[in-house]
Amino acid sequence: MQIELKNIAPKFLEKEKIANSQVWQKKLFFEKGRKIQIVAPSGSGKTSLIHFLYGLRNDYAGSIFFNNKNVKDFDNIQLAKMRAIHMSIVFQDLRLFKEHNTFQNIEIKRALAPYHSVSQISEMAERLGIKNKLTQQAETCSYGEQQRIAIIRALQQPFxxxxxxxxxxxxDENNSKIALNLIEEEAAQRNASIILADLHELPFFKADTTIYL
Structure with a gap:
């Protein structure tokens, strides 16, 4: 899988923020198997960039190429295929189904494009310290627990x-490291890339490349 950004820029972002960015209006190529950290202060368009990559929005100038094909030209079937077997995501707002319990939230994703067996959901939940939450309604979990649910869910599919x-x-830092270790192990199994975007540089994430948005 190859992703290339060619001179993209949000149509709504101030010119000064675009000019000072290492992403906007630049040419970037994301190689398979690499770990990339994007450091993005509030208001710099971080979540917009994530949505552009995932094909949720196209209100940007420039082009994003997925395997040499412009994402803006994808139809719904092509977008669904990209999201099902090539690209997984943990949204900032998580997008859990709060009417379902934790296990159901994870299993819904796994069943769509299974990479792991059902038993591995329990193993991952135990590793991240939320095994006792699998039968609990997602909306009653703390936000930190919900983040771990979203991470486990994202790891159920091929990518x-x-x-x-x-x-x-x-x-906290300890739980962050445990979750990151799981993500990195799963990515390594697939020879997959990681793009991690945050407000600040995370010292425990040993990225191959750090880009400042």
């Missing part, structure tokens, strides 16, 4: 790239 938008914002 060549996993994109994470402030995935550890409500976790």
């Amino acid at each position: 060549d790239l996993i994109v994470l938008d402030e995935p550890f914002s409500h976790l």
Whole structure:
């Protein structure tokens, strides 16, 4: 899988922020198997960039190429395929189904494009310290617990790239490291890339490349 950004820039962002960015209006190529950290202060367009990469929005100038094809030209079937087997994501707002319990939230994703067995959901939950929450309604879990649910859910599918938008914002450093270790192990199994975007540089994430948005 290859992703290339060619001179993209949000149509709504101030010119000064675009000019000072290492992403906007630049040419970037994300190689398979690499770890990329994007440091993005509030208001710099971090979440917009994540949504552009995932094909959720196209209100930007320039082009994003996925395997040499412009994402703006994808139809719904192509977008669904990209998201099902090539790109996984942890949204900043998590997007859990709060009417379902923790296990159901994870299993819904796993069943769509299974990479792991059902039993591994329990193993991952135990590793991240939320095994006792699997039967609990997602909306009653703390935000840090919900973040771990979203991380486990994202790891259930095949992917060549996993994109994470402030995935550890409500976790302490120890739990953040445990979750990151799991993410890195899963990415290594797939020879997949990691793009992790956060407000600040995370010292425990040993990225191959750090880019300042």
